[in-house]
Amino acid sequence: MDLQRGLPLLSQQYKALFKKNFLLAKRNKKSTLVQLFASFIFVFLLFCSQKGSKRSYAEVTDPKAAVSFPIPPCERKAHIRKPCFDFVWSGNGSATINTIVTAIMNNNPGRQIPLNKVKAFRTQDDVDAWLLNNPRRCPGALHFLVRNKTVISYGVQTNLTSITNREDRTFKFQIPLQLAAEREIARSLIGDPNFSWIVGLKEFAHPRMEFSSSLDAMIPPFFLAAAMFGFVFQMGSLVTEKELKLRQAMTMMGLYDSAYCFAVVFLLFFLFQINMLSFAFMLSTFIRKSSSSTTVGFAIFVVGFITQMVTQFGFPYSQGTAMKARIMWSFFPPNLFAQALHLLLTATSNPKGVAISWSKRADCPQSPDNYPPDNNDCVMTIDGVYKWLASTFFMWFILAVYFDNIIPNASGLRKPLFYFLNPLYWMGKGGNKAKEGNIFNCICSDPLLESVTPDDEDVLEEESHVKQQANEGIDDPTAAVQIHGLVKTYPKAIKIGCCRCRVTPPYHAIKDLWVNFTKDQLFCLLGPNGAGKTTIINCLTGISTVNRGDATIYGNSVRNSIGMSNIRKFIGVCPQFDILWDALSGQEHLRLFANIKGLPPNSIELIAQNLLDKMRLTESANGRASSYSGGMKRRLSFAIALIGDPKLVILDEPTTGMDPISRRHVWDIIEDAKKGRAIVLTTHSMEEADILSDRIGIMAKGRLRCIGTSIRLKSRFGSGFVANVSFSRSNDRQAPPNEDTVTETHHGAVKQFFKYHLNIEPKVENEAFLTFVIPHDRESLLRNFFNELEERKKEFGIADIQISLTTLNEVFLNIAKKAELESAAAEGRLTTLTLTSGVSFQIPIGSQLVRIPDSESTEHPTGLRVEVYWDQDDAGDLRISGHSAEMPVPPDAQAIVSSSNSNRNSGQRGLVQATVIDPSFLNRHD
Numbered sequence: 001m002d003l004q005r006g007l008p009l010l011s012q013q014y015k016a017l018f019k020k021n022f023l024l025a026k027r028n029k030k031s032t033l034v035q036l037f038a039s040f041i042f043v044f045l046l047f048c049s050q051k052g053s054k055r056s057y058a059e060v061t062d063p064k065a066a067v068s069f070p071i072p073p074c075e076r077k078a079h080i081r082k083p084c085f086d087f088v089w090s091g092n093g094s095a096t097i098n099t100i101v102t103a104i105m106n107n108n109p110g111r112q113i114p115l116n117k118v119k120a121f122r123t124q125d126d127v128d129a130w131l132l133n134n135p136r137r138c139p140g141a142l143h144f145l146v147r148n149k150t151v152i153s154y155g156v157q158t159n160l161t162s163i164t165n166r167e168d169r170t171f172k173f174q175i176p177l178q179l180a181a182e183r184e185i186a187r188s189l190i191g192d193p194n195f196s197w198i199v200g201l202k203e204f205a206h207p208r209m210e211f212s213s214s215l216d217a218m219i220p221p222f223f224l225a226a227a228m229f230g231f232v233f234q235m236g237s238l239v240t241e242k243e244l245k246l247r248q249a250m251t252m253m254g255l256y257d258s259a260y261c262f263a264v265v266f267l268l269f270f271l272f273q274i275n276m277l278s279f280a281f282m283l284s285t286f287i288r289k290s291s292s293s294t295t296v297g298f299a300i301f302v303v304g305f306i307t308q309m310v311t312q313f314g315f316p317y318s319q320g321t322a323m324k325a326r327i328m329w330s331f332f333p334p335n336l337f338a339q340a341l342h343l344l345l346t347a348t349s350n351p352k353g354v355a356i357s358w359s360k361r362a363d364c365p366q367s368p369d370n371y372p373p374d375n376n377d378c379v380m381t382i383d384g385v386y387k388w389l390a391s392t393f394f395m396w397f398i399l400a401v402y403f404d405n406i407i408p409n410a411s412g413l414r415k416p417l418f419y420f421l422n423p424l425y426w427m428g429k430g431g432n433k434a435k436e437g438n439i440f441n442c443i444c445s446d447p448l449l450e451s452v453t454p455d456d457e458d459v460l461e462e463e464s465h466v467k468q469q470a471n472e473g474i475d476d477p478t479a480a481v482q483i484h485g486l487v488k489t490y491p492k493a494i495k496i497g498c499c500r501c502r503v504t505p506p507y508h509a510i511k512d513l514w515v516n517f518t519k520d521q522l523f524c525l526l527g528p529n530g531a532g533k534t535t536i537i538n539c540l541t542g543i544s545t546v547n548r549g550d551a552t553i554y555g556n557s558v559r560n561s562i563g564m565s566n567i568r569k570f571i572g573v574c575p576q577f578d579i580l581w582d583a584l585s586g587q588e589h590l591r592l593f594a595n596i597k598g599l600p601p602n603s604i605e606l607i608a609q610n611l612l613d614k615m616r617l618t619e620s621a622n623g624r625a626s627s628y629s630g631g632m633k634r635r636l637s638f639a640i641a642l643i644g645d646p647k648l649v650i651l652d653e654p655t656t657g658m659d660p661i662s663r664r665h666v667w668d669i670i671e672d673a674k675k676g677r678a679i680v681l682t683t684h685s686m687e688e689a690d691i692l693s694d695r696i697g698i699m700a701k702g703r704l705r706c707i708g709t710s711i712r713l714k715s716r717f718g719s720g721f722v723a724n725v726s727f728s729r730s731n732d733r734q735a736p737p738n739e740d741t742v743t744e745t746h747h748g749a750v751k752q753f754f755k756y757h758l759n760i761e762p763k764v765e766n767e768a769f770l771t772f773v774i775p776h777d778r779e780s781l782l783r784n785f786f787n788e789l790e791e792r793k794k795e796f797g798i799a800d801i802q803i804s805l806t807t808l809n810e811v812f813l814n815i816a817k818k819a820e821l822e823s824a825a826a827e828g829r830l831t832t833l834t835l836t837s838g839v840s841f842q843i844p845i846g847s848q849l850v851r852i853p854d855s856e857s858t859e860h861p862t863g864l865r866v867e868v869y870w871d872q873d874d875a876g877d878l879r880i881s882g883h884s885a886e887m888p889v890p891p892d893a894q895a896i897v898s899s900s901n902s903n904r905n906s907g908q909r910g911l912v913q914a915t916v917i918d919p920s921f922l923n924r925h926d
């Protein structure tokens, strides 16, 4: 199939990523709504607070005098309680004052004040006492004192408590009381009740004015909060995608790095948000866990909030501050944003409303308290902020891409510090990351791997064959993958905990691997957990770098960036752990990866449909991946691996977690898929390996331990052939009374026959059958032996004889055991063996035959031995499952690990370590 390339592929990938992001946003409705509407809610709150707090005054050029100021009804005062009084007064007892107060009530302009709306007291203290006991019942009080016939003094007391901004207490309550008292006192003293006392009050002429309250200080933080919501969410989703290795999966399918970056960036279009987005992208390169991203996001918000406050107070955008400080300050986008808002606020509070227009963006705003403008203190205009924001956007974006490349990804992979100097990178062919480990780590300090010659003849032969091809420069036409001395070392890591620093040593995950994977064949990689299977796959797919050696896939080297970008076009990978978006459906996953792979757009729908059919996922094609069962997810991952008809399919434990029916179905698909392509499969199911594989390689501890067809491995590493002899039992009701004796005789005869000819005892024995394990070295005797047994079937009372090879499971266990023994011997890892007799001693993990310490006696001068049986626990570690009866040690038995190097590492203190005996003598003696 012809895949898209170059620009059309890049554009196809953009579209697919946009669609993916759109679908994710649509599916995660809650978070998208919060993300979208948070900004609206903030701006709405801001609008409300502005409405409530703003006071505006229209322009007044010819102010008119106000002349009539009546005492208003008490109910007009805000928050007054009923019944209320228009005013209260003191001085009761003086006839003159009584007359004055009556005149005040009767001559109130426009409204006569009723009697019940006025309260009289004798003294000022009485008034104060009443006011204290009756709060909010009266807006004002008048106090009169007749000093002599020509002097009457008065005092005005008003409730000046500010309840709302809109209530003008002075003009509404204080001045009317004052004017009424003065008027009536004057009339009383003059003795003319109609004496005119007109006072006019006139405001200044002024332009239109708008006054802001202290709430205005909250405007920049509100905008910042609105913008920061997007920032925190975006950073969260970037880190989550990284954490779930989704990005790695897309890269594996050939996604261009640049497509990924721009798809994210174009989601937001406001300048500040774009700025914060690139800032988020830059920060996300340092964060591995999505849980930390939210914390960091909010920390940035808090820091932004504080620096914004500082900016509002004029730092550093004023003349007195050094240029350096201003530049440093401007790198943090919220500071520029704060300055822009500060400028806009200053400009909008100007009555002339200049400085907001686009044409005036480069002018300094004129504030009402700086009128005429004093440009000395204006060091950054809106235009300057725009330019800074545009520059910092590019700066953060470039830094984000740079850090993304040089900081190790989830597989510890990164590009060199000066990768951008490599022209290949700019040709779009430097997609794979090259170096390993921390930027400050030096991989050269890792210990070199010692070269070990394989002890298995088949592995040695494969190695020599591949080495010879490599030396002669032969490109084997039958080989799909050629692995040449591959070494993968995970560098030492420094883990900083809360109280201490832990250094993990470098780890050789693959140790000098030489192997070919043949075209049109399925190569099955087996091995216990941690053997290095996934690491090989990671090296082949470019997820991990290779430390030494090389691997070529259809002639393209994984160490070469051009080779790697070619490889990505024709490989399909089903990773060990499903890398799927919970919110996308199976069908959408297939479409997305088909687009990333560059399949012709018009064929994608059909291909997705066929793959869903093939994987029996059609019914749940539109269901979200989060609702899929474990097995369904595996099938979807497998389907993704088959997109684009890849020439090499790599399946890392594809059937893990599947039910037997699905598993068999997937086996059929794999069997089908074998035609015309190479498949590398890892599995922990020996049955699967047995059925599907053309060739099997068993790994342990980073080395290939054996290689060959299933039959070859069974015959070489199994304990031999298993012979099952079943005996005929008479169904006749009138069976002879001595039948048991007859059976015993038959059993005895067969046992003797096996002992005599093959020198073996039965492994399992019961009334109906005997099971013998025949070691391989007796293979040559088998033909005559079974011929004779067949002839004497009747004589021995044999009903049937079955012979089979031992299982792959046993081969696997033997190899794992051997590898464990090797490493236990090397590392000196010990475990305690307690015999049924109660004796306890230490043995190296994995040892088969051990001499019981201090068991020498006159009867057994060489001591006693036991055979230890091992199985593996869930973690793949060997554990003791039992032991044989105690038997004498033959005099010619060789010791492999002697008890001299005892009590190392995990050994239990006080226990003696047993000597391990070479099991090869078993074949000679048993």
Ligand SMILES: Nc1ncnc2c1ncn2[C@@H]1O[C@H](COP(=O)(O)OP(=O)(O)OP(=O)(O)O)[C@@H](O)[C@H]1O
Pocket: 410, 411, 412, 490, 507, 509, 527, 528, 529, 530, 531, 532, 533, 534, 535, 536, 576
């Ligand atoms: N990023 C890493 N850093 C350090 N060590 C690692 C890293 N990845 C893997 N390893 C180590 O490399 C060894 C091989 O791991 P790998 O995943 O290849 O095993 P595997 O054979 O696939 O095992 P399994 O059957 O459990 O999948 C393990 O001991 C593992 O701890």
Ligand SMILES: [Mg+2]
Pocket: 533, 534, 535, 576, 652
């Ligand atoms: Mg694995």
